[in-house]
Amino acid sequence: MTTFGSTAALRATMDAYFRDVGAAAEQHLAPVAWCTSVGPAELLRALGFRVFFPENHAAMMGAARTANRYMPLAHAHGYSQEICSYLTSDIGAYLAGESPMQAYGLSGTPRADVLVFNTNQCRDVRDWFEWYGRRWNVPVVGMRSPRAIETVRDDDVDAIARQIEALVPALEAVAGTRLDAGRLEHAVRASRECSDLWEACLRTAARRPAPLNFFDATIHMGPAVVLRGADEAVTYYRTLLAELEGRAAARSAAVEGEAFRLYWDGMPIWGRLRALSSLFAEFRTAVVASTYCNSWIFSALDPADPVRSMARSSLELFIVRSEEAKEDYIARMLDLYHADGIVFHDCRTCPNNTNTRYGMPRRLGERLGIPTLVLDGDVNDLRCVSDEQMRTNVEGFIEQIADARPAAGSAAS
Amino acid sequence: MIYAGVDSGSWNTKAVVIDGGARVRGTCVVRSGADLAGAAERAYDGALGAAGLGRGEVTAVWATGFGRQSVAFADGSRTELDCHGRGAAHYVPGPLTVVDIGGQDAKVIRIDAAGQRLSHRMNRKCAAGTGSFLDEIALRLGVPIEGLGALASGSAEPLELSSFCTVFAGTELLTLIRGGKRPSDLAMAAYRSLVKRIVAMDVLDGRVVATGGVIAHHPAMVALLGAELRGEIIVPPHPQEMGAFGAALAARDGAAAVGPSAGERAPLAAVEAPRHA
Numbered sequence: 087m088t089t090f091g092s093t094a095a096l097r098a099t100m101d102a103y104f105r106d107v108g109a110a111a112e113q114h115l116a117p118v119a120w121c122t123s124v125g126p127a128e129l130l131r132a133l134g135f136r137v138f139f140p141e142n143h144a145a146m147m148g149a150a151r152t153a154n155r156y157m158p159l160a161h162a163h164g165y166s167q168e169i170c171s172y173l174t175s176d177i178g179a180y181l182a183g184e185s186p187m188q189a190y191g192l193s194g195t196p197r198a199d200v201l202v203f204n205t206n207q208c209r210d211v212r213d214w215f216e217w218y219g220r221r222w223n224v225p226v227v228g229m230r231s232p233r234a235i236e237t238v239r240d241d242d243v244d245a246i247a248r249q250i251e252a253l254v255p256a257l258e259a260v261a262g263t264r265l266d267a268g269r270l271e272h273a274v275r276a277s278r279e280c281s282d283l284w285e286a287c288l289r290t291a292a293r294r295p296a297p298l299n300f301f302d303a304t305i306h307m308g309p310a311v312v313l314r315g316a317d318e319a320v321t322y323y324r325t326l327l328a329e330l331e332g333r334a335a336a337r338s339a340a341v342e343g344e345a346f347r348l349y350w351d352g353m354p355i356w357g358r359l360r361a362l363s364s365l366f367a368e369f370r371t372a373v374v375a376s377t378y379c380n381s382w383i384f385s386a387l388d389p390a391d392p393v394r395s396m397a398r399s400s401l402e403l404f405i406v407r408s409e410e411a412k413e414d415y416i417a418r419m420l421d422l423y424h425a426d427g428i429v430f431h432d433c434r435t436c437p438n439n440t441n442t443r444y445g446m447p448r449r450l451g452e453r454l455g456i457p458t459l460v461l462d463g464d465v466n467d468l469r470c471v472s473d474e475q476m477r478t479n480v481e482g483f484i485e486q487i488a489d490a491r492p493a494a495g496s497a498a499s
Numbered sequence: 500m501i502y503a504g505v506d507s508g509s510w511n512t513k514a515v516v517i518d519g520g521a522r523v524r525g526t527c528v529v530r531s532g533a534d535l536a537g538a539a540e541r542a543y544d545g546a547l548g549a550a551g552l553g554r555g556e557v558t559a560v561w562a563t564g565f566g567r568q569s570v571a572f573a574d575g576s577r578t579e580l581d582c583h584g585r586g587a588a589h590y591v592p593g594p595l596t597v598v599d600i601g602g603q604d605a606k607v608i609r610i611d612a613a614g615q616r617l618s619h620r621m622n623r624k625c626a627a628g629t630g631s632f633l634d635e636i637a638l639r640l641g642v643p644i645e646g647l648g649a650l651a652s653g654s655a656e657p658l659e660l661s662s663f664c665t666v667f668a669g670t671e672l673l674t675l676i677r678g679g680k681r682p683s684d685l686a687m688a689a690y691r692s693l694v695k696r697i698v699a700m701d702v703l704d705g706r707v708v709a710t711g712g713v714i715a716h717h718p719a720m721v722a723l724l725g726a727e728l729r730g731e732i733i734v735p736p737h738p739q740e741m742g743a744f745g746a747a748l749a750a751r752d753g754a755a756a757v758g759p760s761a762g763e764r765a766p767l768a769a770v771e772a773p774r775h776a
């Protein structure tokens with residue numbers, strides 16, 4: 087993976103965030119809300135909540151390869167091996183009394199005063215939050231979203247906006263404060279700024295050679311995930327963007343000798359991030375863009391119309407769109423990032439972030455005339471990953487792309 | 500000029516020696532076991548022995564197969580997806596679909612009219628749909644894997660196994676035996692089950708070429724696959740050694756790209772960092 091100067095600032099930002107949420111939870115310094123990745127984070131911040139994102143928490147266990155230690159505990163409580171392995175890692179870790187937060191001096195998973203979901207991504211997040219809601223006897227509230235949307239319509243936006251508004255009284259009661267319009271506007275502005283900067287960072291990879299790749303981006307997206315709506319994220323992405331632009335100008339490549347460029351669709355395989363990063367690099371292949379990292383771009387956010395724009399951005403998101411809208415999106419990204427092919431991750435336990443099961447790879451491959459690869463794996467559950475097969479699949483795919491390119495071997499020298 | 504290929508498979512290690520005109524001069528198949536490097540040495544020497552040649556006469560040798568990284572003497576490597584495709588396309592003009600059924604993997608490789616690979620599919624991390632499935636069934640029926648085909652040839656009643664899963668199929672088999680079903684019918688049912696699994700992997704269109712140890716040693720598979728697809732299944736020469744043959748072709752073509760006669764054949768793109776620098 088690429089070493090960036092900004093990594094120190096990234097660590098400091100994430101560190102301060104974890105300690106802040108932890109202190110809020112353990113010393114009751116501020117109310118704590120759990121929020122799904124596309125939940126109404128801006129609203130929660132405006133109400134003075136410290137916001138905790140359990141998907142990020144679970145991803146940390148995936149990356150540390152501790153997730154498989156915890157999952158069986160959740161299975162034993164009736165949460166199947168077939169459902170979201172984020173959920174089963176996180177609940178299992180809680181049952182084991184362990185958490186990656188312990189590395190930040192916390193005693194464990196920070197306890198929520200309220201849990202706020204958005205079902206635009208999946209049902210699992212709600213089931214996940216309800217488990218804790220019952221355990222802690224705290225409220226679980228959220229947005230129930232339409233799915234498989236072709237084009238986002240005003241009536242859908244209105245409906246979601248009304249749902250967000252309806253959350254306010256319950257959240258005010260937990261926060262012990264009234265919602266202040268100015269604070270909401272500020273949070274939405276900060277969130278939009280974070281989104282724009284993050285998008286600009288990712289967009290530097292449209293250059294040849296790409297100064298960062300997908301695997302780097304999954305690490306550097308941390309602040310966009312957990313500090314959306316807070317000023318710290320904006321500060322961090324200004325630093326990162328400056329570095330990436332410098333690298334792009336200096337033609338400093340994330341993958342040495344970049345010869346092939348791919349698009350990644352689906353979840354990361356957290357426990358194999360490094361392994362996959364070096365595998366692709368070994369074949370001079372940069373994974374230059376991904377649906378996953380792009381999913382923290384919320385360009386509809388508008389401080390002049392906070393609630394409706396939050397509603398709109400939650401409906402415009404890739405995961406909540408129809409097959410056709412998704413295909414058009416990927417086609418645009420391939421064009422924008424000059425990708426030679428698509429890797430689809432068939433994530434065993436997350437059908438929601440898996441786009442291989444209703445024929446998309448074949449349809450897109452034929453429509454765009456580009457090669458596609460389906461990699462079987464999982465976001466956190468390494469029982470679903472075969473390293474040997476992954477290697478052969480990836481290597482075979484790059485051979486195929488290389489052989490289709492006229493005289494690539496001789497052109498390299 | 501002489502070229503060679505070694506296919507270090509999960510079950511068997513295969514070696515093939517060819518000349519510049521791709522004529523097979525010698526082949527050898529040995530069990531891979533735990534010592535992949537040792538098996539590669541034995542298979543290579545075996546194929547050279549069959550060809551009446553020595554290592555010094557080989558211009559280039561390339562490796563393939565799941566253990567391709569363990570073949571220390573190889574000058575280059577390609578995946579088995581490439582080599583099975585390359586080998587099959589040498590015998591059969593495209594567009595074609597190669598079905599390779601080995602001990603641990605099943606692969607479907609689609610190749611266009613120009614011999615370029617279009618796509619591939621591999622089985623999920625699971626023994627169903629591979630040779631291991633048959634090995635397990637043979638064990639349950641109490642016959643060596645070499646005897647499964649002979650057993651199945653006496654089949655009279657068309658039985659179906661309902662489960663794909665190797666473990667469940669084994670249990671189902673025991674239930675059927677207790678229910679008085681004949682072992683020969685069960686052996687044939689196992690082949691049928693494997694075929695169902697294979698045809699579900701991808702659309703098998705164009706000419707269908709079958710390779711791998713399962714195809715080489717279980718003729719019932721070829722007949723059942725043909726019946727299922729309502730078409731002819733082409734079994735090329737030395738189907739089990741097809742990966743090694745493809746690796747030998749890659750050695751020839753890769754060597755041509757850097758050798759004095761470059762230009763004669765399409766060179767292989769240099770995708771891989773040199774491993775034996």
Ligand SMILES: Nc1ncnc2c1ncn2[C@@H]1O[C@H](COP(=O)(O)OP(=O)(O)OP(=O)(O)O)[C@@H](O)[C@H]1O
Binds near residue numbers: 645
């Ligand atoms: N002599 C034999 N008699 C019957 N079946 C055999 C025989 N030899 C091999 N097989 C079958 O072929 C399978 C192995 O095929 P093959 O040699 O193509 O595998 P491989 O290339 O080592 O495996 P993979 O490609 O999965 O790594 C065995 O699982 C077995 O079912």
Ligand code: SF4
Binds near residue numbers: 172210211436
């Ligand atoms: S989208 Fe997938 S990975 Fe994310 S919480 Fe839902 S099921 Fe889990």
Ligand SMILES: [Mg+2]
Binds near residue numbers: 564579602711742
């Ligand atoms: Mg094989």
